[in-house]
Amino acid sequence: MPNSFYNVKAGFVNIFGKPNAGKSTLLNALIGEKLAIVSSKVQTTRHRIKGFLTTDQYQIIFSDTPGIIEPKYKLHERMMGAVKSALEDADVAMLLVDINDNWEECDAVFSSLRLKVGSIVVLNKIDTADKEKIEAAKAFFSSKSYCKKLVTISALAQNNLQELLDAIVSLLPEGDPFYAEDELTDLSERFFVGEIVREKIFELFEEEIPYQTTVLVHEFKHKSTLIKIGANIIVQRETQKSIIIGEGGKMIKKIGSDARKDIEKFLGQKVFLELFVKVRPKWRENDLFLKEYGYS
Numbered sequence: 001m002p003n004s005f006y007n008v009k010a011g012f013v014n015i016f017g018k019p020n021a022g023k024s025t026l027l028n029a030l031i032g033e034k035l036a037i038v039s040s041k042v043q044t045t046r047h048r049i050k051g052f053l054t055t056d057q058y059q060i061i062f063s064d065t066p067g068i069i070e071p072k073y074k075l076h077e078r079m080m081g082a083v084k085s086a087l088e089d090a091d092v093a094m095l096l097v098d099i100n101d102n103w104e105e106c107d108a109v110f111s112s113l114r115l116k117v118g119s120i121v122v123l124n125k126i127d128t129a130d131k132e133k134i135e136a137a138k139a140f141f142s143s144k145s146y147c148k149k150l151v152t153i154s155a156l157a158q159n160n161l162q163e164l165l166d167a168i169v170s171l172l173p174e175g176d177p178f179y180a181e182d183e184l185t186d187l188s189e190r191f192f193v194g195e196i197v198r199e200k201i202f203e204l205f206e207e208e209i210p211y212q213t214t215v216l217v218h219e220f221k222h223k224s225t226l227i228k229i230g231a232n233i234i235v236q237r238e239t240q241k242s243i244i245i246g247e248g249g250k251m252i253k254k255i256g257s258d259a260r261k262d263i264e265k266f267l268g269q270k271v272f273l274e275l276f277v278k279v280r281p282k283w284r285e286n287d288l289f290l291k292e293y294g295y296s
Contacts, residue, residue, distance in 0.1 A: 019067030
């Protein structure tokens with residue numbers, strides 16, 4: 001690494017908020033790459049996903065975290081564990097608010113975090129609200145003790161992101177970067193492949209299917225002309241397996257086709273993707289299964 005890369009600002013900037021506030025969309029917009037899967041359904045994000053933004057002046061390690069909820073089973077507890085770990089190492093907290101959400105509920109969530117670092121309240125989706133509502137939201141959150149700075153944005157339209165970055169950098173500590181200039185994340189290609197398959201399940205199915213499903217990539221081999229990938233779609237019941245497979249295998253073929261296109265785009269290489277469906281009753285409550293599926 002060149003010497004000019006040192007003596008910069010560097011730190012962990014972690015994104016917190018209620019489900020569907022737009023955390024994953026914001027992470028992707030700030031990094032300029034699709035690292036976090038996105039869905040209109042709540043609780044799409046189950047892991048802490050880090051993305052690195054590096055310039056000559058700073059290195060920001062962003063973390064997308066699961067939406068803050070009251071845990072109902074062990075998978076939820078693991079998800080909230082990811083939020084807790086992000087709270088512990090944050091240098092700056094971004095508190096993301098969907099401007100159309102209930103502000104009092106958002107305030108209660110942020111107050112419960114008991115933040116010990118500087119925080120930026122980020123009012124998201126301002127392109128869906130009128131000026132009067134935006135000004136009212138700014139007044140409401142600006143008065144809160146956890147609000148050191150406030151920025152209004154639209155993550156989806158990528159409005160005001162530079163203003164947000166400027167606010168973040170102003171709160172970052174000085175220090176050497178944690179990662180090399182060309183690194184984008186600390187997660188494996190295998191992890192992102194599993195997430196892409198899971199995203200397609202969230203897109204294609206309704207009701208309980210997306211929430212009772214996870215994906216385990218069991219094969220990831222680089223061949224001379226392509227990457228061979230094998231993945232298990234884990235469900236809780238035989239009826240769910242039938243729905244995922246679909247009549248004549250129609251649905252699992254659709255999942256595979258849609259996922260393969262995005263995986264090839266992400267990896268920049270041809271992919272052979274093979275999907276299987278496995279039934280694991282009550283996997284969301286089983287410590288061994290949760291560990292095997294990466295929810296440690």
